[in-house]
Amino acid sequence: MSAIAFDIPEEINLIADSVEAFCKKEVIARHETHHDLLNNPRNTYREDGRMSDATVEQLRAVRMASAEAGFYNVSAPEDLGGSGFGMLAYYVLLERIYRLCGSHNWLCDFVISHWAFGPSPVLSQITPRAREEILADMMAGRTCMCFGMSEPGAGSDAANLKTRAVEDGDGWLITGRKIWTSHIPIAEHVIVFAITDPDRASRKKGGISAFLVPTDSPGLNVESIICMQGHIGGIEGITAFEDVKVEPWQLVGKLHEGFRIGLFGVSMGRIFNSARAVGLARWSLEMAIDYATQREAFGQPIAEFQGVSFPLANSAMEIHAAHLMGINVAKLLDSGERAIKELSMTKAYSVQAAVRATDRAIQTHGAMGLTNELGLTEAYERVRRANVADGTNEILARTISQRLFKGDVAL
Numbered sequence: 001m002s003a004i005a006f007d008i009p010e011e012i013n014l015i016a017d018s019v020e021a022f023c024k025k026e027v028i029a030r031h032e033t034h035h036d037l038l039n040n041p042r043n044t045y046r047e048d049g050r051m052s053d054a055t056v057e058q059l060r061a062v063r064m065a066s067a068e069a070g071f072y073n074v075s076a077p078e079d080l081g082g083s084g085f086g087m088l089a090y091y092v093l094l095e096r097i098y099r100l101c102g103s104h105n106w107l108c109d110f111v112i113s114h115w116a117f118g119p120s121p122v123l124s125q126i127t128p129r130a131r132e133e134i135l136a137d138m139m140a141g142r143t144c145m146c147f148g149m150s151e152p153g154a155g156s157d158a159a160n161l162k163t164r165a166v167e168d169g170d171g172w173l174i175t176g177r178k179i180w181t182s183h184i185p186i187a188e189h190v191i192v193f194a195i196t197d198p199d200r201a202s203r204k205k206g207g208i209s210a211f212l213v214p215t216d217s218p219g220l221n222v223e224s225i226i227c228m229q230g231h232i233g234g235i236e237g238i239t240a241f242e243d244v245k246v247e248p249w250q251l252v253g254k255l256h257e258g259f260r261i262g263l264f265g266v267s268m269g270r271i272f273n274s275a276r277a278v279g280l281a282r283w284s285l286e287m288a289i290d291y292a293t294q295r296e297a298f299g300q301p302i303a304e305f306q307g308v309s310f311p312l313a314n315s316a317m318e319i320h321a322a323h324l325m326g327i328n329v330a331k332l333l334d335s336g337e338r339a340i341k342e343l344s345m346t347k348a349y350s351v352q353a354a355v356r357a358t359d360r361a362i363q364t365h366g367a368m369g370l371t372n373e374l375g376l377t378e379a380y381e382r383v384r385r386a387n388v389a390d391g392t393n394e395i396l397a398r399t400i401s402q403r404l405f406k407g408d409v410a411l
């Protein structure tokens with residue numbers, strides 16, 4: 001039964017069915033077999049907050065199995081060896097994956113290559129030598145990368161970064177500090193954004209370049225892991241760069257014009273976050289419906305109380321709206337539109353709707369909803385983080401209003 005009248009190509013629906021089967025075999029089964037490693041934070045993480053080697057091995061295994069099965073690179077461009085399906089496929093598959101896997105089968109994060117950690121259109125911009133050196137391993141899921149844009153003094157105002165790449169012989173020396181970089185503790189490469197022309201950068205007319213840097217480069221030091229929302233470990237890190245040498249083959253895109261690569265990547269991140277939010281929200285709503293029909297109070301199922309059922313009706317309305325927005329914007333992007341306003345609206349709305357939906361699902365379950373076992377609080381935390389990552393809700397509202405006042409009032 002579908003509530004969506006949009007025409008999703010049969011090919012994409014078939015891949016989505018196969019991805020679900022893959023997730024049952026490679027993700028959900030893996031979490032059952034390795035429950036004590038993957039779902040007990042004392043084992044998932046080391047004392048210093050990094051993932052344990054055994055955990056990293058598991059997520060690498062999922063990436064590699066997915067690459068082998070043809071899912072990992074489904075939306076990576078064909079010129080890289082990917083399948084070249086666009087944003088609609090990316091959205092539909094991610095939404096299905098999170099709806100199925102929920103929050104505790106978190107290895108599902110590694111089934112489809114995320115633009116920041118794996119092959120994506122961003123990698124089309126690397127040099128021929130870089131392709132030779134890194135592409136085969138990245139496409140096979142053996143290695144991964146991350147995206148170093150944010151700095152202690154440059155978050156929403158990302159162009160205010162201070163990291164410098166100063167010319168040195170035939171290359172550059174990078175010095176600066178990056179923060180919040182997801183996957184830096186486990187990635188083999190990082191795309192680092194640095195000022196190469198201070199004058200242009202100060203006038204906000206380019207002057208920022210992107211470089212592909214191996215994380216074991218001399219001078220690169222992941223100083224600490226950032227733990228969030230009460231967790232004892234994490235995947236975000238703070239990294240110091242001290243005279244890290246890079247050569248011209250490590251340049252990503254054109255010199256002084258790296259910032260637009262960052263913006264492009266973040267746009268893909270907004271599709272990812274929208275799809276994941278809707279998937280996790282649907283997963284939590286379905287759990288709430290199930291529980292409300294079984295749990296009894298005052299002699300009847302709690303679903304009979306409008307105080308319980310009406311909030312779930314609100315979740316359904318909002319999830320449906322977010323889902324339609326997501327499919328719509330993915331189609332716009334695939335047709336070559338930039339869809340700046342629509343993408344901002346979709347991401348902001350989806351993650352906020354998902355926060356409300358996961359919170360209502362927790363409330364429906366009473367005390368049970370607060371247990372680690374159900375994973376609802378983890379789902380809530382994940383979508384809550386997405387209200388900040390890849391453009392905060394306020395920055396997205398700013399973008400939407402800027403578009404409106406430029407006359408883009410198509411709705």
Ligand SMILES: Cc1cc2nc3c(=O)[nH]c(=O)nc-3n(C[C@H](O)[C@H](O)[C@H](O)COP(=O)(O)OP(=O)(O)OC[C@H]3O[C@@H](n4cnc5c(N)ncnc54)[C@H](O)[C@@H]3O)c2cc1C
Binds near residue numbers: 148154155236390395
């Ligand atoms: C889970 C997670 C993963 C992340 N992963 C990465 C990563 O891999 N790589 C990377 O480079 N970065 C990453 N980030 C960083 C992320 O991009 C920044 O957190 C985000 O850009 C916001 O910057 P900030 O946290 O410094 O907040 P700030 O920019 O300091 O904002 C603080 C508050 O002020 C508001 N604000 C700021 N400017 C305005 C304005 N003009 N109008 C209205 N309100 C405004 C913000 O909305 C926010 O509420 C990640 C963040 C999170 C939470």
